[in-house]
Amino acid sequence: MAKKKKIFVKFVLVISLLAVLACFGIYSYFSWKIEQRFSGRLWSIPSYVFSDSLLVFAGQKISIKTLCTMLRNRLYMKVSTEPERPGEFLVEGNKVKVWFRNFDFPGRSISGGKVIFEFSSGILKNLRKDGKNLIYWEMEPIELARYYGKDKESRILISIKKTPKYLKDAVIAIEDRRFYEHKGVDLIGVLRALWVDIKARRIVQGGSTITQQLVKNYFLRPERTIKRKIQEAIIAVILESKYTKDQILEMYLNEIYMGQRGAIAIHGMGEAARYYFGKNVEDLSLAEAALLAGMIKAPNYYNPLLHPKRAKIRRNTVLKAMADMHMISPDELTKASRAPIRVFSGFRPLKRAPYFVDAVFEQLKQLYDPETLEKEGLVVYTTLNPEIEHNAEVSLRTLLQHFEKIKPFLRAKSPKVALQGVIIAVQPKTGAVRALVGGRDYSVSMYNRALFAKRQPGSAIKPFIYYAAIHEGWTPVSWLDDEPIAVTIGKKVWKPKNYDHRFRGRVMLRDALEKSLNVPTVRLAMAIGIDKIISVMKKFGFQSVIKPYPSIALGAFEIRPFELISAYTVFANEGQRTYLLTIKEVYDSKGHLEKQKHMEWQKVITPEEAYLITSLLEGVVKEGTARNLKNLGISFPCAGKTGTTSDYRDSWFVGYTTDMATLVWVGFDNNRSTKLSGASGAMKIWAHFMKSIKPWINPQPFYPPQNIVYKTICKDSGALATDLCPRTRKEAFIKGTEPTHLCPIHSRGNYDEVWTH
Amino acid sequence: MMKSGHIKSLWILAPILISISSCGPYISLPPYSPPPSTPPYRTETAPAKKNVPELTSPKSTNKSVIANQPSQSIPVSKTPQHLASLELVKKARDFALSGKIDTAIEYLERAIELDSYNGDAFYEMARCWEIKGDHDKALAFIDRSIRIFQGRPNQLRKSYLFKAAILRASGKEEEAKKILDLANSLKGALK
Structure with missing residues (x-):
């Protein structure tokens, strides 16, 4: 008997030991699993891309x-x-x-x-x-897009300290009223739920605690088996032993699924507060907090945007539960229950400024690996001004539709081959890209023409030829031949012509640029030397391959629109090339600065040379091919150049004020003729756009630098004017290059000589 | 790494140090003769000259020549943008004083965006970059402030003095002396 008892005791001891070992093993295993899961990144958070903030001033x-x-x-x-x-x-x-x-x-x-x-x-x-x-108010940046991973979860993390008590109470009241009392598993809660379910003869209430729900979402597959339930309970208990109640609640509030936004899953109360109410979580009202808490049970069923009545009933259920637990007063219950369902229902695209955002993503991909971008919640602040971008999109769309209306041949059979356009607006002093529209409709074509389309610039390239001339010593009053010219290239003979097929004999340099005359420009380029012209282009930052043909003077080579606007900033920024910026700063999710870019200049030409080109381009706007701008409502100081290519395949206008340089291109992807010149196409869009962004720009006169002198010259001779000269104008010169002789045509006593010329 | 306290004291002391240095050994140096005003540009080259009519000495006197326009100095803007821009410069100064140079630069960039001719913004930008140790950038921005401040001797002198300090810091003593002389030549015009 004693022997049997001994064996039994031994058996019990062994079983107990095994049980203890098993418990220890289970605890160690799940502890290790929890630690492993929690030691890494808790959630995959996409990278956020924001616009610049905006100043509004008196x-x-x-x-x-x-x-x-x-x-x-x-x-x-x-x-x-x-x-x-x-x-x-x-x-x-x-x-x-x-x-x-x-x-x-x-x-x-x-x-x-x-x-x-x-x-x-x-x-x-x-x-x-x-x-x-x-004096001013700084408005917050707009979220432009997020860089999602495969799981497409959107989430704005919140801290329990900032979460309003209403929201915590509402969630506890409706999801786990004994949250602060149980140790992960609530047996009373399970029995109560069981009793309710038996009474109703269906599953009405679940017995899962907040901790169990967190465990289910975080560690386990969503299957309904006894094994999973047991695992869930074990992990919940271990989790409670390792973390405080507030830590668990914070994780839950950040993890919980709160509905869909298209293909994107909304997770956590921070994101839900933003999405449904346009608010930060700390700014939620009692009624709003209760509504969100009520949605946890079935987020899409109780979606207030789609089912406001259901959402209201559910919200009031939550409010009642809160009142039952004395979390809110009867007055608060009455007031909040009567509050209408007010949700933010405005337009919220998943991606604003899509072409700009694509350009930002491309740059980010060069800086970070995809996993970091998809999961680590980087925050990217860009240079985009959402108001300017919006106006650029509207101007492009409106005017392209207008062109198609007045010129039916421009209409395409399919949107995929429709007339396209580009607008790039940059701040020439700081290099901030304020707007970038790479096509007419992103939903039809994601091809970013602003960055990648290789198009001939036509006459829009001429300012760089004329800069080369100024640098070589020509002045605005230098005479250029405008007579037929034939250039032999290989076995071919090229005979450039002016747009009006007229030859004027000779013209002043200023007039040649203002009227965009081809023949004098080709002659000028050849006189300077084609190789020199190409090296000038390189100096301005053109990266496209330019072959040394005389036709480069007329822009018969391919460049990208972004290159062209970048080069124009040299003129707009007094000779300094500004590096164009789209990304200002990148922070990690904890607020540590990862990358930062400030404005950066590189001296390319002298301020005097830049001023002279600006002065010539102001002439284009006042007297030349862009003179119609004033009829289009442009009354502020600006300089610019039109560009049209063979058979009207491309219509360009690049113009700038002291604080905004904007490029517009119009054309077909398949190179079909647009029958639009620079002035009748792109320039009209430019005018429409620049007028619409007037509140955001401050165009001032272009002031000459110190070494610029103004002389009054005779328009007929280009020499210093006398009081006999009938046609005069004030002309800018770099000090030392101004004419020193009086007009030989209209001087007293020289009339005979006049007629001999 | 420079501590913010050091930056703060540098920031405050910089103008004083510059003023002191401007009265230093350079005073005894021979007066600076400015470089010839004509820039190294050629006058018209052959292809252009070919077409220019032969100029004869006219009998008419200078009386008939229309007066040349003097080089314009840039007027101080009175737009709302200018006021907001000045306010941003003030804020930038505060950030710079507290050692937050990058934040100060951000505010200055905004000030420049609002008013491209805000000379103070460029001046402060130069100071920020000098503190960051980038003499080239500091020079680019101080040059722009000098261009904007033409005709405003008080601010112009301040910019010249700072430019001289940048040049000295970057080891360009000769150039610094010339700029310092330019600054000192403005003493008479100070208001």
Whole structure:
């Protein structure tokens, strides 16, 4: 008997030991699994791409309508009563009252607050915050796009400290009311759920705690088996032993699935608050918090954008549960239950400024591997001005449609072969790319013509030929031959002609450029030397291969639009080439600076040479091929050049003010003729666009540098004018190159000589 | 790495140090003779000259010559953009003082975008880049401020002095002396 007892004791001891070992093994295994999972990145977060922030200042010419559009683009909701929370605005007579939310993303922090904008006659007269007048207000950047991975999850991480108590309470009340009492698994909760399910004879309530739900989403497959349930319970208990309740709740609030945005899954309360209400999580009202908490059960079924009635019923259920647990007062319950469902329903494309964003992605891919971009939540701040970009897209679309309307032959059989266009707008002093539109419709063609299309620039290249001439000593009053010329290239004879097929005998350099005459330009280029012209092009940063033919003087070679606008910035920035920037800063998800780019200049030509070219190009706008700009409503100082290629395949206009250089190209991808010259096509788009962005630019006169002298010259002789000269003009010269002789044609006593010329 | 305290003291002391240095050993140097004003450009070359009519000495006197326009100095803008731009420069200075040079540069870039002729923005930009140790960039920006400040002796002198300091720091003593002399030549015109 004693022996049997001994054996039994031994057996129990061994079993107990094995049980302890098994428990220890299970604990160690799952602990290791948890640690392994949590030691790495908790979530895959896409990289965010933001626009630049925007300054709005007193005295700016913007209307109430424009401001409202800007606010809607930044997910602000218009309300009919005084804004109660950040993210709302009210239009009241000539005032707009906005409660700006805080912008708090890694690397940038812009404080919010209540700001009152006062308007008068289309001008923002005054900005006030807390009773004080402001000189300017910085508006938060717009999210342009995200760089998603294969799982296509979107998520904005929140911290439990910033999460409003309403939201935490609402989630606990509806999902796990004994969250702060149980240790991962709630037996009472399971029994209660079981009882409810038996009574209803169907599954009405689940017994899973918040910790179990987190474990299910985070560690296990979504299968309904007993084995998985046991694993879920074990891991939940271990998780509770390792992390605090607040840490678990924070993970849950960031992990939970909250619906779909097309192919993109919305995860976490931060993203959900942004998507459904256009708000930061800390700015949610009680009703909004309850609505989000209610959605956890079935996010798409209770989606307030699609099913507001269902969402309201569910929200009120959550509110009632909160009141039952004394988390809110009866008054709060009544008020919040009566609140209408107000969600942000404005236009929210997955990708704004798509061609620009593609260009940014391309650059990012050269800096980071795809996994980092898809998962590590980099934050990229760009130079894009969303308002300027929007106007560029509208101008291009509107004017191309207009051209097709007035010239039916421009209409294409399919959108894929439709008339295309490009707009690139850059700040010539800082190099910031403010807008980049690489095609007419991104949904039809993602091909970014601004960066990749190789097109002939035509006469838009001429300013660089004339720069070479100025550098070699020609002046605006130098005479150029405008007589027939034949150039033999190999076995072919090339006979360039002017656009009007006329020859003027001789013309002044200024007139030749202003009127975009081909023959004098070819003669000039040949006199300078084609090799020199090519080296000038290289100096301006052209990277395309340019073969040494005389026809390069007329732009008969291929370049990319981005190269051309980059080269023009040299003239617009007084001889300094500005490196064009799309990315300003990149931060990691913790706010550490990864990359930063500042404005950078490289001296290419002297300020005097740049000024002379600008002066000639101002002449193009005032007197030359672009003189119609004033009829198109352009009254501010600007300089520019038209460009048209053989058979009207390309229509160009590149123009600049002191603070904005803009290139427009129009053409067909298949090189079909557009029958549009630079002036009748691209220039009209340029004018439409530049007028529309007037509130965002500040064009000033082009002031001459110190070594520029102005002389009044006779238009007939190019020499210093006398009071007998009937046609004169003031002309700019680099000091030392100005004419020193008086007009020989109109001087007293020289009339006989005049007729001998 | 330079600590922010050092940057702050450099920032405050820089103009004082420059002013002191401007009265230093250079005063005893022979007066600076400016370089010939004519830039190294050739006058018209053969192909162009060929077409220019032969110029004869006219009998008419200078009386008949229309007066030449003097080189324009850049007026101070009074636009709302200019005011906002100045405010940004102020903010940039505060950031620079607290050692946040990159943030200061960002604000200055914005100031320049709002007003391309804000000489103060370029001046401060030069100071920021000098603190960052990039003399070339500092020179590019101080040159632009000098161009904008023509006709405004107080600001112009300040820019010249800073340019001289940059040149000295980059080891270009001779050029620095010339610029310093230019700065000193403006003393009489100070308001």
